[in-house]
Amino acid sequence: MRRLPIELSQGQLRVSESGLFLDAHRKAACAFVSHAHGDHIARHERTIATAPTVALMRHRLGSKVKGDALSVGYRKPFGLGDLTLELFPAGHVLGSAQLRVTRHGVALGYSGDLCLQPTLTAEPAEVVECDVLVLESTFGLPRYVFPDKGEVLAEIRRFVDGALSEGATPVLLGYALGKAQEVLKFLGEAGYRCRAHPVVHAVNRVYEAQGVPLPNVELLGPEGPLAGEVVVAPPHLARTSPILRIKDRRTAVLTGWAVDGRRGFRGADAAFPLSDHADFPSLVRYAKATGAARVLTVHGYARELASALRQEGIRAEPLVEREQLELL
Ligand SMILES: [Zn+2]
Incomplete structure (x- = not known):
């Protein structure tokens, strides 16, 4: 099978053929941190995140956090080796960001934790147009429909x-x-x-x-x-x-x-049901709105959400460990 632009290895997401990890929960040389919830942060040598996320990480991990933190604003593309990175609001908590990684004309979107309803304390989420989307699936079952x-x-x-x-x-x-x-x-x-x-x-x-x-x-x-x-x-x-x-x-x-x-x-x-995640119908709508030709689901009900997306005519599958892929 053609290599995906992202891989999951020992529980860690990494942009393929690069040193860039996404929301690694173990120390990495270079990691994008989508937001400062505990399961998305670690003491990395180099962190790429918005300024509020860096501030919240410092608060949560203590002032002794070493290493570089590169604070990046939304919609300000920048280069990292042969990758172009751009952050977009995710609407989840203050500073939360989605990431678009472009290489050789192929755009990979990574939602991180996403909330598509308006929030009072976070920047409203935007749709990240991309070719391949990595989408969170926390509430990826049809029964999860949140009221306004x-x-x-x-x-x-x-x-x-x-x-x-x-x-x-x-x-x-x-x-x-x-x-x-x-x-x-x-x-x-x-x-x-x-x-x-x-x-x-x-x-x-x-x-x-x-x-x-x-x-x-x-x-x-x-x-x-x-x-x-x-x-x-x-x-x-x-x-x-x-x-x-x-x-x-x-x-x-x-x-x-x-x-x-x-x-x-x-x-x-x-x-x-006050949630800072997208509900099931919003996840499906979002996947379509990005225009992605392929959707890889992660976290939570990944298998179930991928199956629901396939019923909507979207090529979708849960992102599995690289070792499992090699067996296929
Ligand atoms: Zn979160």
């Missing part, structure tokens, strides 16, 4: 109002990077007084330094929230003392997985 984000935010607001009217503290559980800032931006700008868990607060400071103000948000200290305040915390810390100390609380989990139902969300009172 405006409706989800309105539901969250009703939940908050309901808790406050009962004299309880609403506690919203959202991932510390991205989800938390989006809901804080929404509520803070609507005039709600919010308290951010220390882990969220530290990320908020990076967002603010990168030009995303979060008004009406203060640190959740040991004294806990005041009456009438809303608390935002990461889900994995829902059962730690700063939250458990809040006596009368109503908790809600904010996650795309909420479309699967409320069970399993750590005993929360509610779950809302």
Whole structure:
């Protein structure tokens, strides 16, 4: 079979016949980092990312991160050996980027984590026209259809109002990077007084330094929230003392997985499908919009999404390990 412009080897994505890794989770000599979520970052010798991603990586990995970081703006093509690279917004979290790599006239698009609904705290996603697309498949099953984000935010607001009217503290559980800032931006700008868990607060400071103000948000200290305040915390810390100390609380989990139902969300009172990923119909639409003649799916429901794309007449397959390919 003709060689693909990208390969997966020992779990790492690499542009074929080049030293450029994509979202490598082990140290690499040179890596493009699409965004700063934990499963996409490592201490590379050379990092290519947007300025907010570099700042968020430094925050997450500590100031002792060595190596070069090349901060690149969106839509500013540049050369790397025989490759031309260009970054485009991915709409996932602040600074998140898609990458287009062009070599010998063939354009490879890499979506990274992608969100196609408008967001309050990230640059809106753009369509990356390309010949071969590497597409994330987190929600790559037909049952993952998200409501309009405006409706989800309105539901969250009703939940908050309901808790406050009962004299309880609403506690919203959202991932510390991205989800938390989006809901804080929404509520803070609507005039709600919010308290951010220390882990969220530290990320908020990076967002603010990168030009995303979060008004009406203060640190959740040991004294806990005041009456009438809303608390935002990461889900994995829902059962730690700063939250458990809040006596009368109503908790809600904010996650795309909420479309699967409320069970399993750590005993929360509610779950809302606020997602920073594209849903299934958006992934299919996006794949078509790029004009790619071939789509390679990665992460999550890669096999299922590829199969659905083939039914739409798109040549698609999950990206598999190079060793497996050689057996074919
Ligand atoms: Zn992510």
